[in-house]
Amino acid sequence: MSNANFQALPGFRDFYPDEFAVRAHIVRTWREVARRYGFQEYDGPPLEPLELYTEKSGPEIVQQLYNFTDRGGRDVAMRPEMTPTLARMAAARAGGLRKPIKWFSIPQLFRYERQQRGRLREHFQLNLDIVGEEDPAADAELLAAAIDMLRAFGLTEQDFVARVSDRGLLRALLLHAGVPEDRLILVYNIVDKLEREGREGVGARLRKEAEMGDDAVERTLDVFRHTDFDAVRAAYGDTEGVAPEIERMAQTFGQLRAMGLTDYVRFDLSIVRGLAYYTGIVFELFDVRGELRAICGGGRYDNLLAQVGGVQLPALGFGMGDVVLTELLRDRGLLPETRHTLDWYVIPVTPEQRPQVLALVHRLRDGGASVDYALKHQGVGKQFKNASALGARRTVIIGPEDVAEGVGVVKDMESGQESRVPLAEIGRP
RNA sequence: GUGGCCGUAGCUCAACGGUCAGAGCGCCGGAUUGUGGAUCCGGAGACACGGGUUCGACUCCCGUCGGCCACCCCA
Structure with missing residues (x-):
């Protein structure tokens, strides 16, 4: 302008x-x-x-x-x-x-x-x-x-x-x-x-x-x-x-x-x-x-x-x-809703989990899923807001304790249900 | 190409010839260093452009650009 x-x-x-x-x-x-x-x-x-x-x-x-x-x-x-x-x-x-x-x-x-x-x-x-x-x-x-x-x-x-x-x-x-x-x-x-x-x-x-x-x-x-x-x-x-x-x-x-x-x-x-x-x-x-x-x-x-x-x-x-x-x-109101969606949004709790996050994101993408994550580190709350705004169906949270155990917390964004899942099994049917 | 109407934030709109042009939505940040949608707080962001009239112009006038409408014509 x-x-x-x-x-x-x-x-x-x-x-x-x-x-x-x-x-x-x-x-x-x-x-x-x-x-x-x-x-x-x-x-x-x-x-x-x-x-x-x-x-x-x-x-x-x-x-x-x-x-x-x-x-x-x-x-x-x-x-x-x-x-x-x-x-x-x-x-x-x-x-x-x-x-x-x-x-x-x-x-x-x-x-x-x-x-x-x-x-x-x-x-x-x-x-x-x-x-x-x-x-x-x-x-x-x-x-x-x-x-x-x-x-x-x-x-x-x-x-x-x-x-x-x-x-x-x-x-x-x-x-x-x-x-x-x-x-x-x-x-x-x-x-x-x-x-x-x-x-x-x-x-x-x-x-x-x-x-x-x-x-x-x-x-x-x-x-x-x-x-x-x-x-x-x-x-x-x-x-x-x-x-x-x-x-x-x-x-x-x-x-x-x-x-x-x-x-x-x-x-x-x-x-x-x-x-x-x-x-x-x-x-x-x-x-x-x-x-x-x-x-x-x-x-x-x-x-x-x-x-x-x-x-x-x-x-x-x-x-x-x-x-x-x-x-x-x-x-005539015949244009469909065009809402952006994602299969996954992966959330590191602190910057130290980024390697695990990147590994998971890439593996999910290789499997054909649509996946996104924050390019710069942000608070977990902020990252959830973004996941929600981007239409993510599920999120994975990975924090320090999770890395130690080799798991991530998978959350269904619609129901709010969470479960701890071994990282290697996330995204497997 | 000709004529008419119109032009204020990304969007929808408000205001006024006279302090610093407002609001809602959206956007960014914060409240919130392990949990979203809600709420609250804060922030960025516009008078299309150029000239003229005037002590003073977003407001009036002219031009340019752009949009809408009609003509022309039609995918």
Whole structure:
């Protein structure tokens, strides 16, 4: 506080032990669910060639890159997302990897943007991807994994919902509505704002920015009038070009129903997502109260491996950041108590017993126990206070008489029970 | 990058244009040289930084930095 020059950079976090414990809990839970789903962990470089992002991800990401030119004259960027790295890695060894490839990673990602609640310049993000499977079963599997990630923290359908759309279906519907093919991306980005700007605002922008006629604008807005999948199916199920996309989504939803996850899923065509490379299903997980930013987002990107690595492999995945998730868990009281504990705390009565204390401490540690003791000599009362504060389950007191007899006084800190135990037997079952 | 609000100990808060800026929790020490959680006593610790107005600024003004919110955008 006295020296303002040495704060963490804006948007970057210090993790003090209590905060690190929260992060560790989140990462541990992510790994556990990934394991249940049979995914393997990988990682890549935190610094990548700038070009890996400039072409593939769209302007949204490129505007906010942490990038610079290195001493070798290379344009580089700290990774803002993991998917291009994954695409490169998977493509490079595509021939030798058993499909489907089910991988996950927990990279630290960076973005240069003004920080706000839930949005920093750095975060840890679970990335979970399936490469090499185009069947809608993979879509359902991925979405189920995203949902179960949150369920594993104790969140329920009362807390969050997955809003699901599909770029392929949306594309077919928009083409049918009269949107020119070369303006699809533009229209995606405009209708993405439906919730915020309303039908009027979006309609005006479609006319102005996408230069669409009144008729096409009306038909485009009509697409989003349907709020549930069955209604869309009823309206467009027989439309040429649209029907196969609807059939595909129906399969995905059917499988989610079989998994018992229907309550967590809501069809919502207005979910578009900014990234340019999505080609099929796209989804975002939101807190039900709508107080926070998206907790998780992902989708299918069947052309990215071809673009990045020259290998035509379908793929899909999602990202889930630690920042919004931590806020949500804190709001719902789902962060666990993070209390430090020790198996043993060993107490010399006078400095003369330190050799015996050190020998015992080290032997217990060798056996795998967590053990601590006072690094400088303190009164016994003081040492007990510390043992208590550090969460020691048991203490061993060693005084002059004890050394003479080769014993220590083992005390159970919870019950207060004490017993004299030969030093060589302390810690033995 | 633009705009608005905000900035007092590690944390949560208080005070005032005029003695030495207070409290609780936490931290350190002691009561306690063979026994913890409790209690009591003591201690360290802050006006974000810089400048201006004023006899006097934590208070008013400006700038910088930082935080929150909105825009932008979204992991």
